[in-house]
Amino acid sequence: MTDSRTTDLPVTERTRLRRETERGCFDRSTIDAIIDTAPICHVGFTDDDGRPVVIPTIHARVGDTLYLHGSAASRALRRMAGGIDVCCTITHLDGFVVARSGFASSMNYRSVMVFGTARLVTDPAEVATALAAIVEHVLPGRKGEVRPDTAKEIAATKVIALALTEASAKVRTGDPVDEPDDLGTPVWAGVVPLRMVADAPQPAPDVADDVPVPASVQQVLATFR
Amino acid sequence: MTDSRTTDLPVTERTRLRRETERGCFDRSTIDAIIDTAPICHVGFTDDDGRPVVIPTIHARVGDTLYLHGSAASRALRRMAGGIDVCCTITHLDGFVVARSGFASSMNYRSVMVFGTARLVTDPAEVATALAAIVEHVLPGRKGEVRPDTAKEIAATKVIALALTEASAKVRTGDPVDEPDDLGTPVWAGVVPLRMVADAPQPAPDVADDVPVPASVQQVLATFR
DSSP states (O other), rough: OSOOOOOOOOOTTTOOOOSOOOGGEHHHHHHHHHHHOOEEEEEEEEEETTTTEEEEEEEETTTEEEEEEETTOOOHHHHTHHHHHHHHEEEEEEEEESSBBBTOOOOEEEEEEEEEOOOOOOOOOHHHHHHHHHHHHTTTTTTTTSSSOOHHHTTTTTEEEEEEEEEEEEEEEEEOOOOOGGTTOOOOOEEEEEEEEOOOOOOOSSTTOOOOOOOOHHHOOOOOO | SSSSOOOBBOOTTTTTTHHHHHGGOBBBBHHHHHHHHHHEEEEEOOOSSSSSSEEEEEEEETTTTTEEEETTTTTTHHHTTTOOEEEEEEEEEEEEOOSBBBBTTTTEEEEEEEEEOOOOOOOHHHHHHHHHHHHHSSTTTTTTTSBBOHHHHHHHHHEEEEEEEEEEEEEEEEOOOOGGGTSSSOOOOEEEEEEEEEEOEEEEESSSOOOOOOOOHHHHHHHOO
């Protein structure tokens, strides 16, 4: 969101690509753009028995920190609040890559994996910053359109921070890469581009007719058009 | 894909919802529909040090089994082939729920979590079934349009199976649920529906002009229109 830097992140044992290394990327501008434009992420952690759990959730980046949030009563949030290892993966699916063989078929995508240790945010100012960033992440400007959070609402919420220090992006773009023997056959190959679009906003039934669609929603419609 | 059953799955310690229980669902028809219509999933597992890793990948369901695949050289596939616990999460994002407060704001979604022990598929017939299902998962009919996989391609691929025995769906639909005190304020609230669309297919540069867009791609265009 803010204070974006474009320093390259170090390549670690976990983020180094062993295969298809041309798809790997460690520069912060690429990583940040993927994070900032994805509505949701999938966060992985282990349960009390060490077994993996993956949940979809909204995220927001503020500078070098990725924030997650949820109900203070949530099992996942309580577990992460304990300071465990997490992996937060953010994926944009950009297209189906239709090759001349099943084997060469693929997808175009942009994804980021962030590895780190979850930190429960307890400083009230940082909690407020994180919660505002999460609202603004999908609805830019919304914080200025709604009332502030109440103390009760803040108490019912847990915020988790993840330092953006060990992360990598992986990106595939472009045409299928077919086997040389398959070229020249009368089989169609190419890419079917995919994107997320927003349809016309549906007002809640209790919204008065003279209340206009706000700027934040207009912004979403412009982004996902 | 095939042989879909609609039996309810048992509620386990891992799949039981503690909160928002009205969003939980254990019936196979709901679970199967979410799995079958999502192009990708996010699979979580632990690395050699017990730390979580989450990767995006294509999946396919055949009856009571979820299949994943990848390069035989991939770290993730080699790790899963060892029969470890995995959690495969499949998410459709259906809309932004714009409430009159940040706290009540939400998203509409349909998601499934499948928990289980990964099984490396070694039976050649099951490998063939799984690989065909994975191609057909996003491109229905494509198997009949391309040549069969070669022995070399099959040897270069690992297929992982996950029994669909411990799984649950979580679904949120509809309007924001605002605090009573926020109703009647001149703040817009509602839902911005989201969906994935396909744009015009882009033929690879080496496809002859007289090769038509195949039925499988036409099917994708009809699905993501």
